[in-house]
Amino acid sequence: MYLLFAILVGRPDRIPGPPEPPEAEVQSLVLRSRGGDTEAMGALYEFYVERVYRSVRPLCGSAAATEDVVQDAFVKAFASLHGYEKRDNQRFIAWLSTIALNGARNQSARGRRRRELRERDAAREVTEAPRTPESALLDAEARGRLLRALEALPKRDREVLSLRYGADLEASEVAAACALSAANVRKICERQRRRLLAELTIRNDEDEAARAGEDP
Amino acid sequence: MMNDDDTREDLQLNRAFSALSPSTQEREHMRRVILAAYAALPPLTEEWLTMLRSRPVANTIYTFAAAAVLVLGVLLSAVPWAALSEL
Incomplete structure (x- = not known):
């Protein structure tokens, strides 16, 4: 029963990211990031990394593959912020998640290096001291x-x-x-x-x- | 319309998915990689020149062809077709 409780309330050793800011603040961070402000990019990353990671983890074969997909998605998003317009009230997280989803689809279609990544995961489980x-x-x-x-x-x-x-x-x-x-x-x-x-x-x-x- | 059961189940699944969150260590690692990768991105002009250098002849032809199509398009759009058709 304790395990079920732990599933439902989340894990204590994962420090959650900051709560999502109002959309106006997100837009201002996006604008600053477009100008190359790495501090604003860092803030956007902190706000959204958990949600992006959780959304692609079930679609990738391993944690290492998920990391690759998330990293690619953020780099792609930051490099193409000029292409992001708040059309039809599209939230930044929706745009970012779509990039990550496409990355996960391509990654699973390629399917190569999967064994290598799983091995890397296994090694990390040992080195990452809980x-x-x-x-x-x-x-x-x-x-x-x-x-x-x-x-x-x-x-x-x-x-x-x-x-x-x-x-x-x-x-x-x-x-x-x-x-x-x-x-x-x-x-x-x-x-x-x-x-x-x-x-x-x-x-x-x-x-x-x-x-x-x-x-x- | 969502009832209370739906809302409760939604919440339960949201919480269940929190088990998939990256660890603090993973989050920090990804942050470093992302910002470093972004900083290492070449400027667009440099990327374009690299692309040109990789297959100089073919890519120069493509570039000139694209520019020619663009110029032709601009010129043709400037022609008063409607007025000409009345002549």
Whole structure:
């Protein structure tokens, strides 16, 4: 039960990024970044990196591949800020998430270096010292459970859910990024949301049962 | 219209996805890489010259062809076609 609680309330050793600023402030940061102000770029990065990362993590094979996609997306976005216009009230996060989504699609289409990246991940798991073994276990289990549950979904639905809940986009923004209608996105979310939550609960119970079985 | 159950489930999934957040270490690492990669981006003119140098003949021809099409387009758009058709 504690594990389920940890999944639902988030992990204690991950310091969350700053809350999203008002859109007017974002626009002013974008404007400053267009002029090459690295401080403004850093602020935009801090505001959005978590959401972008969470939205592409289920679409990439490994954490290392996700890092590559996120890095590419931010560099591309910063280099082409002149192309970003706040058309149709498009939020910066929606534009950025679409760039990251396309990067993730290309990355998974290429599929090369995946084994190498997984090996790099495994090495990092060892070198990255967690605060406590318990929190490391919670981290890995919660992450693994969610990723496994998402992997069971069709690719399109996985993209929709990742953008909706990972990047916290509106249904209309997800629809624009995935070339679907907003009604279709809502339908997919409604259908898969319950399935995913049920799957997470089952997997959590299985893990707890397995742990109970291991205990002497 | 969303009911309370939908909202609660949305919130649960948002929280579940927070498990995928990068660690503080990863976040710092990515930040450094991004800002360094951005700083290392060559200016557009330099990139263009590099592109020209890679295949000088072909790319010079393409460039001149594109410029010629552009000039032709501007000239043709300046012709008073409507007035000419009435003659």
